[in-house]
Amino acid sequence: METNILRRIFFDENNHWDRFVEKYGTRIRPIVVKEVEKFRNCGNPKNGFKLLVCEGCHDIRIVPYRCKGRFCTTCSSGETEEWSRMMAEDVMQVNHRHVIFTIDEGLRVIFQKHRHLLKPLMDEAVRIVQEWFKKKCKLTPGVIAGLHTFGSRMNFNPHVHMLVTMGGMKKDGEWKSYDYIPFPLLRKQWQTVVLKLIRSHLNEEEKKKVQQLLQKAYSANGEGFYVYAPKQRGNVKVQLGYIGRYIRRPAIALHRIEEYDGEYVTFKYHDKNEGQEKREKLTVEEFITRLIVHIPDEQFKTIRYYGVYARRIKSQCKTLVSAWQKEVRKWIVKVKKTIARRKWEQRLKEQTGKDPMVCPHCQCYYEYKGEVCLKAGHLEIKHARCETSRACLERMIDHFAGIQKTQTKQKEEASKCGEFSQLHLFAV
Numbered sequence: 001m002e003t004n005i006l007r008r009i010f011f012d013e014n015n016h017w018d019r020f021v022e023k024y025g026t027r028i029r030p031i032v033v034k035e036v037e038k039f040r041n042c043g044n045p046k047n048g049f050k051l052l053v054c055e056g057c058h059d060i061r062i063v064p065y066r067c068k069g070r071f072c073t074t075c076s077s078g079e080t081e082e083w084s085r086m087m088a089e090d091v092m093q094v095n096h097r098h099v100i101f102t103i104d105e106g107l108r109v110i111f112q113k114h115r116h117l118l119k120p121l122m123d124e125a126v127r128i129v130q131e132w133f134k135k136k137c138k139l140t141p142g143v144i145a146g147l148h149t150f151g152s153r154m155n156f157n158p159h160v161h162m163l164v165t166m167g168g169m170k171k172d173g174e175w176k177s178y179d180y181i182p183f184p185l186l187r188k189q190w191q192t193v194v195l196k197l198i199r200s201h202l203n204e205e206e207k208k209k210v211q212q213l214l215q216k217a218y219s220a221n222g223e224g225f226y227v228y229a230p231k232q233r234g235n236v237k238v239q240l241g242y243i244g245r246y247i248r249r250p251a252i253a254l255h256r257i258e259e260y261d262g263e264y265v266t267f268k269y270h271d272k273n274e275g276q277e278k279r280e281k282l283t284v285e286e287f288i289t290r291l292i293v294h295i296p297d298e299q300f301k302t303i304r305y306y307g308v309y310a311r312r313i314k315s316q317c318k319t320l321v322s323a324w325q326k327e328v329r330k331w332i333v334k335v336k337k338t339i340a341r342r343k344w345e346q347r348l349k350e351q352t353g354k355d356p357m358v359c360p361h362c363q364c365y366y367e368y369k370g371e372v373c374l375k376a377g378h379l380e381i382k383h384a385r386c387e388t389s390r391a392c393l394e395r396m397i398d399h400f401a402g403i404q405k406t407q408t409k410q411k412e413e414a415s416k417c418g419e420f421s422q423l424h425l426f427a428v
Contacts, residue, residue, distance in 0.1 A: 005257050006073055009284060011040055014262055016284045031298045038069035046400045048379070050371040051393060052357075056364030062396070063344075065373070071295055073254055078347060080248040083303075085342075091309070092142060095166040095179065097229045098243045101125040102159040103194055104217040104224030110198055110210050112149075112156045115297055117201055122147050124193045125160040126306045128186055128227075137178050139168030142309040146247035147302045152269040153280060154251055154290040161247050169308050183227045191217075191225040247303065251294040260284075372397060 002008045010017040017036060021028065041047050048065040068075050103111075103121075111117050126143050133139045142165040151157035167177035195214055199207060207214075217224065252267065258279065259266040265287040271278045282290070296302055305311060348356045357366050370384035370393050379397045384390035 004073060005254055005260055007039070009257075009260050009265060009287065010036065012262075014284070016288065020285060020288050028292070029295075029297070032292045032295050035069050035071040035295050036292065038067035039072040042067035042069065042072050042074060045396075046374075046379070048371070048373040048382075049396075051369045051389065051396070052366035053369050053389075054359040054362065054364050055367050056359060056362040059359050059361055059366075060392070061366055066344075071292075073250065076248075076250055078344075080245055080250075082342060082347065083248055084245045087144070091144070091163070092165060094175070094177070096243070097164050097166055097179075097181065097232070098246070099129065099162040099164050099181065099227065099229050100159060101128075101162070101190055102157075102224065102226045104191075104220065105157075106213045106224075107194065107198070107217055108156050108158060110213065111158045112293065114202065114206070115300075117197065118147060118149070118158060119300070120197055120201065121158060121194070122160050122304055124197055125190070126162065126304075128189055128193065129162065129164055129181070130307060132181065132186065133168050133178065137168075137176065139170060139176055139178060140307050141165045141168035143306040144247070144309055145304050145306065148247075149294045149296075150251040152272070154287075154294070156293055161243075163243050163247070165308070181229070183229065186227045187225055190227050194225065251291060369393075 002012065017040070021033065043064045043066060045062055045064045050063040050065075052061040052063060053059070054061075066072075066075050068079070070076060111121065122145050126145050129143060130141065133141045144163040146161045147158065148161060149156055149158045164181075166179040167175060170176055195218055198210070198214060202210070256269065257265060257267045263284060264281050265284055266279055266281045267287075268277055268279050270276075342350075345356050348354075358364075359366060368385070369389040371382045372379050372393055373382045374380075379400060381390060381393050381397070384393055
């Protein structure tokens with residue numbers, strides 16, 4: 001039985017996802033179909049795999065390719081942890097604050113319909129923070145911004161999370177600490193900026209349709225437009241690790257899904273207004289609808305870097321900050337340290353405490369022998385270490401091709417049975 005509950009909801013014998021696509025067709029964004037299908041096929045050897053063979057007992061192990069998709073719970077979880085680890089190592093070891101910008105509830109539907117407004121929303125939120133530092137003390141801070149489009153109930157609720165350095169770089173290259181941000185002042189400014197942003201990016205006909213929403217948001221005197229910073233957690237390293245995981249977290253964690261009975265999904269969430277945990281029961285169709293709306297558009301970056309964290313100048317700024325920290329005897333940034341992504345076996349070893357490259361039967365190491373990839377819908381050998389490995393890979397390709405043919409034949413027979421049943425029904 002499938003252990004991933006989200007995969008069961010989408011792809012079990014009820015075929016909820018296929019029925020959803022059949023029902024809504026072209027109303028679904030192409031990127032949504034692409035990402036969900038990647039999730040469906042993730043970890044399936046029929047889409048490619050690596051061959052490992054134990055040096056001692058010759059035990060064979062297949063490591064299937066992963067999809068690395070944004071919607072895949074397995075891949076996104078690993079990517080979030082890895083990104084958080086690398087970010088905590090890579091950013092400047094100075095104090096940071098987690099800052100959040102929210103918008104009026106009535107305006108959310110505008111951003112859902114006009115998704116091209118989401119990047120300017122991030123840019124404007126960051127610009128407000130940068131201008132405050134520049135105006136108050138002539139500093140350029142470092143900002144890592146992440147866009148969340150979901151609330152606790154998976155409702156569409158776009159808001160911006162930021163990791164902001166408490167201080168910045170002066171024009172002469174000196175680092176200066178500064179730890180005050182006037183949130184009430186920025187809140188009113190944020191309201192003005194968002195309303196202006198919407199008006200400037202929509203045409204006249206589109207503006208007429210949303211005019212009432214804009215007027216209501218303006219008359220509410222800033223209600224719903226919040227700029228605030230959650231309570232800080234621990235030292236710099238702890239803060240960075242927590243915020244990094246938070247910025248990259250998915251719309252819903254699997255542990256929040258409590259029950260799925262084939263027709264309904266029950267999940268828990270934290271109600272911030274009442275400060276307590278609640279549960280909600282949805283039809284599978286409504287659950288899928290709420291979830292897929294948070295899949296970003298093609299090539300859209302939900303994480304962006306600004307100021308001294310902008311990619312073109314980050315390395316130079318870190319060097320200057322390192323020199324400053326050394327001079328004032330603060331925590332020194334190891335600028336020359338190379339921060340590399342960990343391989344899958346390293347991550348798995350840290351998570352489970354067991355080395356996946358060690359054979360459980362004889363304790364010898366597995367050796368890489370080759371791999372197979374999917375090209376034009378067919379499995380092909382990408383690399384083979386020797387002729388024996390090539391022969392083994394060819395047998396595996398034949399095996400998986402045979403399984404695929406059998407499954408295709410079963411689907412065709414089931415389809416024919418369905419057609420016969422319909423004809424028989426009409427005959428009666």
